[in-house]
Amino acid sequence: MTKIDDLILFVQVVEHGSFSKVAEINSLTNSVVSKHIARLEEDLGVQLLYRTTRKLTLSEAGKVLYQGAKNVKEAAVEAIDAVYGYAESMVGNIKMSVPTISGDLLLANTVAEFCNMHPGLTVDMSMRNSFVDLVGGGYDLVIRTGDMGDSNLIARHLIDSQWVICVAPAYLQRFGRPTTPEALVNHNCLQYAYQTTGASEWEFKGKDGNYIIKVAGNFTTNNAGSLRKIALGGNGIAYVPRCLVYQDILKGDLIDIFPEQVGKKLGIYAVYPFTRQAPLKIRLLIDHIRESYLAIGESF
Incomplete structure (x- = not known):
């Protein structure tokens, strides 16, 4: 226990007039309470209490300490009450x-x-x-x-985030539609840099588990919103979380070209x-x- 704890115990002893009562309140033994009051007296170099078998009496020094120490106790109680149930x-x-x-x-x-x-x-x-x-x-x-x-x-x-590979109809009109994931190596693949697996490593489902196709392109960014706009402009193929382009796909502004084959799915978590x-x-x-x-x- 700290000196502040000792001061609070001292105030409680004065207010309740009993070591045993204070021990009961704090789930301590009488001897523990007595030892901490004795330690406080030793640290201060003065006697604070006169103890008899029938009652406790404050010394002059004890009266002075009590006036200040009770403020410490009151402040501690107020602080606890202020956050109780917070x-x-x-x-x-x-x-x-x-x-x-x-x-x-x-x-x-x-x-x-x-x-x-x-x-x-x-x-x-x-x-x-x-x-x-x-x-x-x-x-x-x-x-x-x-x-x-x-x-x-x-x-x-919270939920899993599925990724998609999407492209604007204008891009397909100019460069054709890749029919297999492997064909992506011949296309301008826009790269999202905010990926732990690497912007150029696109993941697909296979018979023997997921596999990676390493793609290339002329544009890389760490901003998903910018990547979406560039894909909408017909400038390349994007690999992004589905939530980013879901409405664009519904409207037909972007086409999900491998809806059943993309293997990347990331969990979304609330962390504290x-x-x-x-x-x-x-x-x-x-x-x-x-x-x-x-x-x-x-x-x-």
């Missing part, structure tokens, strides 16, 4: 980070909707593709795609620091995000 409240701020694609397409509106449902809550959401330092950056929640290898974090699976129990506001926000993903699950 983990189960829907107030305060949540700092979170999400991938750019998910943020633009879904999460910005989803999180804003959640804030409107809980007026005492605010959310600071940053959108970036790089993996942030969740603990070092003070984040309460991060949405990530791909492998979750950090054992100090809790990752809850390791804790026995995530606060209620984090748990409910994760539930709300998951429900939003599932509501448009086909597009992912």
Whole structure:
């Protein structure tokens, strides 16, 4: 126990007039309480209490210490009361980070909707593709795609993101449609640099498991939105998460050329620091995000 703990025990002894009562309140033994009061007296070099078999009496030094120490106790109680039940409240701020694609397409509106449902809550959401330092950056929640290898974090699976290979009709009119994945080596394949497997390594399903076709092209970017626009302009073939181009495919502005053969699928996870129990506001926000993903699950 610290000196602050000793001061709080001292105040309790004065207020209750009994070592045994204080021991009972704090689930300690009488001897432990006595030792800590004795240590406090030794550290201060004064006697604080006169002890008889019937009662405790404050010394002059004890009276002076009690006047100051009771403020320490009151401040500690107020601090505890201020946060008691905070983990189960829907107030305060949540700092979170999400991938750019998910943020633009879904999460910005989803999180804003959640804030409107809980007026005492605010959310600071940053959108970036790089993996942030969740603990070092003070984040309460991060949405990530791909492998979750950090054992100090809790990752809850939300949904799987299927990738597609898509192209604008204008490109096919000029250069023809590749009929097999292997034929892609003869086409201008736009490359999305934000990939752990490599921008030029496109994954397909095979009889003996997934395999890789190494492609090439004249344009690489780490911004999925830019890649989509370039593909829509008929400038090449893109390999991207389906959610990014789902509406374009439905409208016919882009064509999914290998709908059953693309092998890449990445999990989307809600990640938060390791804790026995995530606060209620984090748990409910994760539930709300998951429900939003599932509501448009086909597009992912």
